Amino acid sequence: MTKSALNPLVLGTAVASALAMLAAPAYALEAKISGQVNRAIMHADDGNNSEIFHVDNDNSSTRFRFTGSEDIGSGLKAGIVWEVEYQSNDSDQVTLVGAPGKSDTGTTFGERKMEVFFAGAFGQVTLGQGDGAMNGGIEVDLSGTTVVGYAGIGDLGGAITFGGTAGLSLRSVINQQDFESRYDRLRYDSPKLGPVTISLSTGTNGGLDTEEYGIWYSSNLGAAGTLAFAVGFSTKDFSTVAPDPRGDQETTGGSISWLHPSGWNVTLATSSVANDAGKDSDFKYVKVGYKTGRHAFSADFGMGDDQVAVGDEAEHFGVQYVFAPNQAVDLYAGYKTLGLDRAGGVTFDDIKILAVGSRIKF
Amino acid sequence: MEKAGRPPLVGTREALMSVLLAAALAGCGGTPFEYHSQREIPEGPGLLTGESGALILFSDKKKAKADPPLASAQAVAGDAPGAASGEFVEFREFREFRRWKDTAKDTPEFREFQDWREWKAYRSWKERQPK
Numbered sequence: 036m037t038k039s040a041l042n043p044l045v046l047g048t049a050v051a052s053a054l055a056m057l058a059a060p061a062y063a064l065e066a067k068i069s070g071q072v073n074r075a076i077m078h079a080d081d082g083n084n085s086e087i088f089h090v091d092n093d094n095s096s097t098r099f100r101f102t103g104s105e106d107i108g109s110g111l112k113a114g115i116v117w118e119v120e121y122q123s124n125d126s127d128q129v130t131l132v133g134a135p136g137k138s139d140t141g142t143t144f145g146e147r148k149m150e151v152f153f154a155g156a157f158g159q160v161t162l163g164q165g166d167g168a169m170n171g172g173i174e175v176d177l178s179g180t181t182v183v184g185y186a187g188i189g190d191l192g193g194a195i196t197f198g199g200t201a202g203l204s205l206r207s208v209i210n211q212q213d214f215e216s217r218y219d220r221l222r223y224d225s226p227k228l229g230p231v232t233i234s235l236s237t238g239t240n241g242g243l244d245t246e247e248y249g250i251w252y253s254s255n256l257g258a259a260g261t262l263a264f265a266v267g268f269s270t271k272d273f274s275t276v277a278p279d280p281r282g283d284q285e286t287t288g289g290s291i292s293w294l295h296p297s298g299w300n301v302t303l304a305t306s307s308v309a310n311d312a313g314k315d316s317d318f319k320y321v322k323v324g325y326k327t328g329r330h331a332f333s334a335d336f337g338m339g340d341d342q343v344a345v346g347d348e349a350e351h352f353g354v355q356y357v358f359a360p361n362q363a364v365d366l367y368a369g370y371k372t373l374g375l376d377r378a379g380g381v382t383f384d385d386i387k388i389l390a391v392g393s394r395i396k397f
Numbered sequence: 398m399e400k401a402g403r404p405p406l407v408g409t410r411e412a413l414m415s416v417l418l419a420a421a422l423a424g425c426g427g428t429p430f431e432y433h434s435q436r437e438i439p440e441g442p443g444l445l446t447g448e449s450g451a452l453i454l455f456s457d458k459k460k461a462k463a464d465p466p467l468a469s470a471q472a473v474a475g476d477a478p479g480a481a482s483g484e485f486v487e488f489r490e491f492r493e494f495r496r497w498k499d500t501a502k503d504t505p506e507f508r509e510f511q512d513w514r515e516w517k518a519y520r521s522w523k524e525r526q527p528k
Contacts (some may be wrong), residue, residue, distance in 0.1 A: 065458055067451035071438050097434045102451075171434050181435035203398075230429040254427030263432040360442035396443045396450065 047353050063363040064106075070099030073182070075367075075392025079192050081131050082384020083199060090126035092392055093190040095182050097122055098147060116165065118148040122172050126390075127193035127206060142216045147217060161222040168222055168234035168247040169214040170265035173306045177263060177294040178324035179331030182394050183369035184355035186211040186290065186304045186320045188337050197375045197383035201341065207384055208375055209339030209349040212306040212318050214269040214286050230254035234267075237382070244272040249289075264291035273310070282311030316342040324355075327350075331357045346378025365394040 073092040081084060096322075097120060104114030113207050121144050128140040150163030174186045189206030197203045218236025221279070232251045239245065249267020256262055266289030273279035288306030305322040317340040324333030337351040353371030373386045433440055443450045501507040 042475060066454040067442060067449075067455040069438055069446065069451035098438065100438065101454075157422045171436070174434065174436065175432070176435065179435070185436070187436075227429050229428055249466075251432070252432050253432035255430045256427040260426075261430065262427070362439065363444045365439075394439075396439050 038375070051197060066101070066103035068099065068101050069396070070097075071095070071394055071396045072097045072303060073392065073394035075126065075191075075390045077126060077129075077191065077390040077392075079129075079131060080387045081195055081196050081197070081199065082386070084131040086131055088124060088126070088129045090124045090129060090191075090380065090390075091122035092182070092390070092394065093122070093125055093127040093193070093382050094127070094185065094187065095394060096120040100148070109155075111153060114152050114154075115357065116148045116150050116152070120147055122146050126191050127189055129192070130194045130196070132196060132199050132201075141273050156226065158223060158225045161224075162220075164219050165222070166217050167215045167220055167238070167240075167245065167269065168224075168236035169249040169265065169269055170216050170247075172249055172251075172265035172267045173211045173213040173288050173290050173304045173318070173320075175263050175265050175290040175292045175304070176259075177292040178302055178322055178333045178355075179326045179354040179359075180322075180333040180357045180367070180369075182365050183331065183367040183390060183392075184335055185322075185352050186302075186318075186337065187213065188351050188353075188371070188373070189322075191369070192372075192386065192388040195386055195388070197386065200383075203375065203383075204281060205373055208347055209337060209343050209351055209373065210342055211304065211319065211320065211337075212286055212288065212308050212316065212342075214247055214267065214288075214302060214306075215240050215271060220245070239275075240271060241306060243275045243348060255259065258296065260290070260293060260295040262293050265289055280312040281314070284308060284310035284314070286325050290320075294326070299327065300324045300333075314341075316340060318342075329359045331355075331359075348376045350374050363396045367392060367394070 044060075050289060068148045071097050074097070075090050075092045077090050077239035079088065098118060099121070100116060100118035102114065102116050104112055107113050110198035121142070124140050125143060128143075134135050134195035144172045146164055148163075148165040150161050150165040152159055152161040153351045154160075157234075174181075176185050178185075188209050188211065193204060193206030196204050197205070197208070218238050220236045220240075222234065222238075225233040233249075234251060235246075235248050237244075237246045245271040249265060251263075255265040255277060256259070269286045271284045271286075273281040286306060286308045288304070289301070292300065292302040294300040300323070301322070302320070302322040304318070304393065306318045307316070309315045318337070319334065320337040322333050322335035324331060326332075333355045335351070335353050339347070339349040339351075341347055342349070351371060351373045353369060353370040355367070357365055357367045366390075368391045370389045371387070373388075375383050408472055419525075439450075442448050446452050
């Protein structure tokens with residue numbers, strides 16, 4: 036080694052160059068925390084009893100998340116999402132049945148997403164607990180009123196029962212049947228093919244083998260407005276662990292939402308669930324809305340057929356209003372009525388629900 | 398299974414599938430946008446977190462902008478005065494400007510910037526004209 040090689044300037048430059056090369060891949064590292072609180076006052080009336088509840092609005096529950104991602108070189112990005120919900124008096128758990136005070140369902144701390152992902156020119160691969168490929172595929176909605184009313188009719192008052200009859204909850208007779216929700220899975224999303232993304236997932240949902248396939252579409256059509264839709268298919272094997280008469284349960288469906296530049300918007304959704312035990316239930320939904328400035332209005336209508344038993348016909352009608360004074364705050368109000376007719380002419384009093392509340396992103 | 402009892406709203410499922418197919422074909426000419434479910438945590442600013450919409454626990458992105466590898470090497474090598482020089486500051490600002498220019502196209506801020514540039518050029522031309 037020659038003396039000149041120990042020259043501080045040369046040595047410093049060499050070390051600095053090496054550090055710079057090592058440091059370069061870490062330059063895009065970022066870790067963040069974000070969340071929201073969504074609280075509402077909900078009045079429910081089943082024709083026999085009524086009560087006012089202070090609830091956590093399950094349309095978009097109180098939650099927080101950690102996210103982190105880093106460019107790992109070669110055009111690849113790796114990241115994590117860890118998201119949980121923390122609800123006090125969940126709006127789809129409170130009920131009018133039981134002694135006074137029983138309507139307080141307490142606090143729940145629930146998992147939503149705990150996943151790692153790798154993204155690149157090939158698309159994105161995600162591993163862990165999180166959205167199945169088609170979760171939300173029956174719920175595409177550009178109305179701006181989703182926080183208080185959307186295809187998931189049972190998220191507000193879902194446990195309230197028709198006539199106080201066990202098993203005839205609002206959520207069970209008119210469910211949007213939105214594929215397989217979140218579960219432990221391996222998911223693949225293709226890169227954007229124009230406005231289209233192809234999504235696949237396979238995993239275990241409640242111990243049952245589950246698969247989902249479908250496409251997501253979202254496009255800005257210029258003067259024709261904005262269009263988004265999803266259509267897909269899922270299957271869940273009830274015989275994964277032990278023989279079960281339901282066998283493979285299949286869900287097919289989709290939803291589409293169109294927002295015209297004038298502010299008028301239309302949303303349609305439909306789904307069907309069938310299994311080997313003879314279940315063949317349907318869901319249909321339509322919403323018409325209008326957005327102007329910070330205000331959004333809508334009216335929706337939904338139907339659930341044969342969801343608990345053959346011959347069941349449940350109907351929903353609702354109106355919604357959302358005021359967003361800024362991007363972080365939603366103030367909302369919604370009212371809905373639900374009816375149920377059963378085979379043999381059995382009918383029940385309508386359920387009526389009014390909710391007023393606010394969602395704030397922090 | 399044939400559904401009995403309910404008057405048909407429309408053949409909703411078939412109609413929706415037709416609409417989806419037609420929309421997919423008709424919409425191929427549109428420009429993609431990122432659909433974000435309104436059931437998820439909203440995008441954009443937060444009440445406490447401000448414009449970023451999230452509390453940044455750690456980020457190297459700003460550091461990357463401020464300290465390009467070349468500058469880091471110069472600084473450690475004893476060239477810090479040069480790194481802090483006006484020339485270097487100008488170079489750093491120019492890099493930031495280039496980044497902004499690449500990402501801000503079609504935004505109102507970018508259009509305003511273009512208007513300002515045109516006005517400056519016009520004023521310069523005006524000053525050069527014989528009185």
